[in-house]
Amino acid sequence: MTGSTSVINEHWNQIYDKVKSVGQISIKSNLLAINSTIEVIHASELLSGFEKVVESNLLIQARLFAEILLYDPDFLFQDGQKLAAECGIEEFYVTDEKGIIEHTNMPGKNGTSLDSQEFTKILSNPGLEIALKSTQSSIHNSRYKTVAIGRRDRDGIIQLGSYYERASAQIAINGFGVVTREAKRLADNINAEYCKMESATSESAGSEGDPDFIRGYSHAINYSVDALYNIAKQINLLGVRASIEAAHTTDEKQAFDDLLSKHMIVEARLASILIERRPGITCDDIVDLAERSGVGEFWITDENGAVELTNIEGGTQFAFSNEGQTAPYMQILADPKMVVTAPPAKRAIDGKVYKFAAVARREKKGIFQIGIPAKIYGNNTAKGFAEVARQIKDLAQQLKDATTEIEETLKKLLK
Numbered sequence: 001m002t003g004s005t006s007v008i009n010e011h012w013n014q015i016y017d018k019v020k021s022v023g024q025i026s027i028k029s030n031l032l033a034i035n036s037t038i039e040v041i042h043a044s045e046l047l048s049g050f051e052k053v054v055e056s057n058l059l060i061q062a063r064l065f066a067e068i069l070l071y072d073p074d075f076l077f078q079d080g081q082k083l084a085a086e087c088g089i090e091e092f093y094v095t096d097e098k099g100i101i102e103h104t105n106m107p108g109k110n111g112t113s114l115d116s117q118e119f120t121k122i123l124s125n126p127g128l129e130i131a132l133k134s135t136q137s138s139i140h141n142s143r144y145k146t147v148a149i150g151r152r153d154r155d156g157i158i159q160l161g162s163y164y165e166r167a168s169a170q171i172a173i174n175g176f177g178v179v180t181r182e183a184k185r186l187a188d189n190i191n192a193e194y195c196k197m198e199s200a201t202s203e204s205a206g207s208e209g210d211p212d213f214i215r216g217y218s219h220a221i222n223y224s225v226d227a228l229y230n231i232a233k234q235i236n237l238l239g240v241r242a243s244i245e246a247a248h249t250t251d252e253k254q255a256f257d258d259l260l261s262k263h264m265i266v267e268a269r270l271a272s273i274l275i276e277r278r279p280g281i282t283c284d285d286i287v288d289l290a291e292r293s294g295v296g297e298f299w300i301t302d303e304n305g306a307v308e309l310t311n312i313e314g315g316t317q318f319a320f321s322n323e324g325q326t327a328p329y330m331q332i333l334a335d336p337k338m339v340v341t342a343p344p345a346k347r348a349i350d351g352k353v354y355k356f357a358a359v360a361r362r363e364k365k366g367i368f369q370i371g372i373p374a375k376i377y378g379n380n381t382a383k384g385f386a387e388v389a390r391q392i393k394d395l396a397q398q399l400k401d402a403t404t405e406i407e408e409t410l411k412k413l414l415k
Contacts, residue, residue: 099113283316
């Protein structure tokens, strides 16, 4: 064990600096565990958004259904299964003033009472709109959501139900919950080793030249060095796992869009039936309908794509064309069986983010488009998880580098 006092002191200072850096890595690891928790919360909120999307759209459909019954009481005198298939409705029930089902698409349910007693509150308070918490299906891997409102044509209840599947980001949420707990455990382990090293290094003050002390110090520190090497490996593996979990979030945007498309098509078809039942309807009537139903925008064209009915002021001066954002919808004029939807996007006319869906008009040739304000889903969660995974890997490398430097400096001190 040779070298001038100044060289030995330099080695001690280097070790002390690296020990301090381990303390900083411990703090970063703890913050990373907190960030991971936040990302899990954000992702959970996003997945709960699936149920909110289903709920809000089922209520829109129920309101449109109520409007149809108001203007066409004979609407109930048709095959319920055929109606549901035509519109894309999964389950509907219409009751009389006593809550007895008088029209549905579900076989064997006519003449029975609604399964949910909660909805019967509407009979005494027709203005209620009730949405039950979704339940897990016992048949397949999906959730079941139901809503109900009061009829407008008479006393009674309109109940709609729908099955939906949440995006596979649930896998990522579950996985990142494990990542979060593991990151916190490793952060605590780093801190424990840092405390040991910091204490031993601080006690070395004034004993730099004592060979016996240096050997004892080195022996003690090496236990922590070995432990930190092992922790660095665990952190690196955790980063790999986090990357895998982050990959499970990549389908969120598409899953949200598919869910919105499914329900907006139902709404467009129901609304087109309503307009068919209301000859002579005006733009002022469409404004009232938009407010009552919750549909953001109506754009209803003639056979050439020129807007005839809308709730947007000045909208009748607008015409769909074969170029730009409206081009895909023009295909409906040539093929009335077509259904056209588009992902949420900023509109060229005002920059607002809307999602649109369109079907053919029923009473005449034309396009029947509805629009709902929307968000562009999915990117934030995927990026958040991926960033956490990257930071975990970076911390693993930082810890490995700091530990290696401590070990190499110890060897120099022992020469």
